[in-house]
Amino acid sequence: MANSYKYLFGPVPSRRLGRSLGVDLIPFKTCTMNCRFCQLGDSACALSERAEYVPMAEVLAELVQWNEFDGQADHITLAGSGEPTLHTGFGEVLRWIKNNTDIPSVLLSNGTLFHLPEVRAGAALADKVKVTLSAWDEASFQQIHRPAPGVTFKQLVEGERAFRQEFSGELSVEVFIVEGMNSAASDVEKIAALVETINPDRIDLNTAVRPPADSGVQAISPEQLAKLAKILGPKAEGVASFKKPSAPALEVTPEALLGLIQRHPATAGQLAKDYNAPLDSILKTLDALVADGRLCAEERDGETYYFHRA
Ligand code: SF4
Known part of the structure; x- marks a missing residue:
């Protein structure tokens, strides 16, 4: 989008x-x-x-x-x-x-x-x-x-x-x-x-x-x-x-990840699977969003989940 x-x-x-x-x-x-x-x-x-x-x-x-x-x-x-x-x-x-x-x-x-x-x-x-x-x-x-x-x-x-x-x-x-x-x-x-x-x-x-x-x-x-x-x-x-x-690959823009995580907190692995996209490119986008203060990362059950920062 x-x-x-x-x-x-x-x-x-x-x-x-x-x-x-x-x-x-x-x-x-x-x-x-x-x-x-x-x-x-x-x-x-x-x-x-x-x-x-x-x-x-x-x-x-x-x-x-x-x-x-x-x-x-x-x-x-x-x-x-x-x-x-x-x-x-x-x-x-x-x-x-x-x-x-x-x-x-x-x-x-x-x-x-x-x-x-x-x-x-x-x-x-x-x-x-x-x-x-x-x-x-x-x-x-x-x-x-x-x-x-x-x-x-x-x-x-x-x-x-x-x-x-x-x-x-x-x-x-x-x-x-x-x-x-x-x-x-x-x-x-x-x-x-x-x-x-x-x-x-x-x-x-x-x-x-x-x-x-x-x-x-x-x-x-x-x-x-x-x-x-x-x-x-x-x-x-x-x-x-x-x-x-995996569903068909979709373009993974920062806005797409933000829109999804705002409604459903997720791990990088889940997002890579959802979008059928390479894990390292998802992690790179997530890291940039965390650095921008738009997402935060939190450990749950031994995994890192990304949450939207209201
Ligand atoms: S509380 Fe959460 S899970 Fe329950 S119906 Fe509302 S949005 Fe859905």
């Missing part, structure tokens, strides 16, 4: 989505939950009030500019620094993508606001939607996700079920496994029974392979993940990038 944008980032290489342009409609870590495994860090408080968190006119102006001067991506994805459906204009962005490009749109949401008919109507404008279901009752939901006051597990499940009834595009459910919280086979059996009632097209099984907010949160092993995927049935696939195959 030649131009520098405030609300667009990437395209980010993705195994499933190819080159995915990100649209970030939410100020950093503004979310209806404060998940123990969140890579964005710990938030002071979760909230559920919907608003125009960033100016819609500026987001659409950036999309117009990107479409005119670049326009190359396999998907355009609403994701990034928090929960995109908190923005009252997220449906308008999806409508713009549909009306002005041939690129399929993707909404990555935690599903907590899908009990609201206006949120479901906006989400239905996406071609692909991914929601979350990693708990089986209110207590496990509170423990894993630490939601905002008033955000309940019942609303989450009923909202996701209602959306499936109304949405004919591709719906996937992400089940995020945290060691010792929802990693027992009996926990996953209860989650599987609920996921079945939603009837998604796909189930993505994930775990905390990148550094979470809570350093006590542990990922499960690839072998455990494979066993749990069997409980969730044939639609389930482990998507944690233990050894993710």
